[in-house]
Amino acid sequence: MxxxxxxxxxxxxxxxxxxxxxxxxxxxxxxxxxxxxxxxxxxxxxxxxxxxxxxxxxxxxxxxxxxxxxxxxxxxxxxxxxxxxxxxxxxxxxxxxxxxxxxxxxxxxxxxxxxxxxxxxxxxxxxxxxxxxxxxxxxxxxxxxxxxxxxxIQPLAGALHAHALAAVAPGETVLVLGAGVMGLLAIQVARRGNAGLVAVSGRSPAKLALARRFGADLVIDATAAGADAADQVLAAVHDATGGIGADVVIETAGGSPRLGLSGPDTLELAARCARRGGRVVGVSVLPDDVPASLGLLRERSVSLLHPRSGAGGYxxxxxxxxxxxxxxxxxxxxxxxxxxxxxxxxxxxxxxxxxxxxxxxxxxxxxxxxxxxxxxxxx
Ligand SMILES: [Zn+2]
The missing domain is CATH 3.90.180.10 (Medium-chain alcohol dehydrogenases, catalytic domain)
Incomplete structure (x- = not known):
């Protein structure tokens, strides 16, 4: 063969x-x-x-x-x-x-x-x-x-697993960072699984249009340059949640900008967007040496969860x-x-x-x- x-x-x-x-x-x-x-x-x-x-x-x-x-x-x-x-x-x-x-x-x-x-x-x-x-x-x-x-089907299984890991309670706000494959699947899974407000941030108009079609309630266009994009996302999330932040943040955006991804700072943005006591699910594959926002996570009692993934993981x-x-x-x-x-x-x-x-x-x-x-x- x-x-x-x-x-x-x-x-x-x-x-x-x-x-x-x-x-x-x-x-x-x-x-x-x-x-x-x-x-x-x-x-x-x-x-x-x-x-x-x-x-x-x-x-x-x-x-x-x-x-x-x-x-x-x-x-x-x-x-x-x-x-x-x-x-x-x-x-x-x-x-x-x-x-x-x-x-x-x-x-x-x-x-x-x-x-x-x-x-x-x-x-x-x-x-x-x-x-x-x-x-x-x-x-x-x-x-x-x-x-x-x-x-x-494997990425969808990954999205289901991420959602289950976050244990989304009825009506909880789910913010999805990134509107790529994992983000667009996470939106659909959240809609089918208890979530209240489903928000997503992304940059590609075509992908954000799909996010709307898949039922995202709040679509955040994060096209501002550099750190301003993070502030854009945070402001929109606070607007939509009365200043509290999202109960659950599914982080799918991080990775090399050379590959069209949003760099190494998405974990910090996720920690900032989560409410006090909220959960961040780290779906994206970040480089080993990316600085983790441990201080921020600790100070705000935000849990960082990692789902099983494919590609050499489980x-x-x-x-x-x-x-x-x-x-x-x-x-x-x-x-x-x-x-x-x-x-x-x-x-x-x-x-x-x-x-x-x-x-x-x-x-x-x-x-x-x-x-x-x-x-x-x-x-
Ligand atoms: Zn064994």
Whole structure:
């Protein structure tokens, strides 16, 4: 079969590789649709985030199959002992595979597993025509969910997990910083999950228009230069909350300005926008050396929460994936409007990676999706 192979940082090539086989307890899947995650694209480019060191060590010994944990496909074959999957099933999979055997796993704390595997990181992923995953990672895709939406389900699972972590009580104000993929999903989840006033800040007119369409009550245009943008957001939040601040702030805006993100100061803005005793959920991936506003958080008794995330962290569990798929099937959450860039054929993967790494410059919201020639059986 053909698959993307990383020959060195920035050198991703599509080439012939051995066909994978399903071993005991494993499922062989024909990839129907795949999208590179932004973190994967950064790692492929050689940026020092997440599992960079591990990838650099692997590349030192030769080419590496890397990337492709956000995907959907159709089961082609199952290995001995597989009971819940059959050929022809439409499926996706959770990224993190826990060992099931360490002290954490044996004590029902699989999120703290000491020997996790990650699809597309520690084992070959879906930047390929086929991949093999353990049956335990497989999540069935219900009828009514398109291949495009199924391949984009992991970020929604992340948004659901972030919302659950914040334990939003009925009527509480939720402020979402940033109107990218995670922000636009967080708005929809908040609307479906107890929130009272839902506010969002962002800069792109197209994304802010989507935020309105998805039901944000207050849309804050944060296009002022530098620190003034933060003051703009804070003033609007105080206006809307009688000077108290938001009960919950979902921070999705931070990161490198070179990639169209809002820099390292978003955590401080989140802390300033939260009410006394409020919660900040840090969704964005900030550099390791970003200064944390610990004094501000402490002084205002604001909790800083970190949800599980994909891309080498711990992804939400299969049950959260299943719920995310259910929300899409019911039409409660819209994913498709976020998918701005689509391409076809396995040869398109390196270009999809290049564009996804620099989404803002290309006007992309979701990562670029690549559709392969596999019959999904429905629109
Ligand atoms: Zn374990």
């Amino acid at each position: 053909r698959a993307a192979v990383l020959h060195g940082f920035g050198d991703l090539r599509v080439e012939e590789v051995p066909d994978p086989q399903a071993g005991p307890g494993e499922v062989l899947i024909d990839v129907c649709c795949v999208q590179p995650s932004v973190t994967e694209c950064m790692l492929i480019a050689g940026e020092p985030v997440a599992l960079h060191r591990r990838l650099a060590d692997a590349l030192a010994t030769g080419p590496v199959r890397f990337g492709g944990h956000e995907f959907c496909g159709v089961v082609r074959a199952v290995g001995p002992g597989v009971r819940r999957c059959r050929p022809g099933d439409r499926v996706t999979a959770v990224e993190t595979l826990v060992c099931g055997d360490c002290a954490a796993c044996r004590n029902d704390r699989t999120d703290a597993c000491v020997r996790p595997e990650f699809i597309g990181f520690t084992r070959p992923g879906a930047l390929a025509e086929r991949l093999v995953v353990p049956e335990t990672a497989v999540v069935p895709v219900p009828p009514g969910v398109s291949a495009a939406a199924a391949a984009a 992804s939400p569990s299969g049950s959260v994936f299943a719920h995310a798929l259910r929300l899409v099937a019911r039409g409660d959450v819209e994913v498709e409007p976020l998918i701005t860039h689509r391409s076809t054929g396995i040869e398109a993967i390196p270009e999809a990676v290049r564009v996804t790494r620099d989404k803002a410059a290309h006007g992309a919201i979701n990562p670029v999706q690549v559709r392969l020639d596999v019959d999904w059986g429905q629109p």
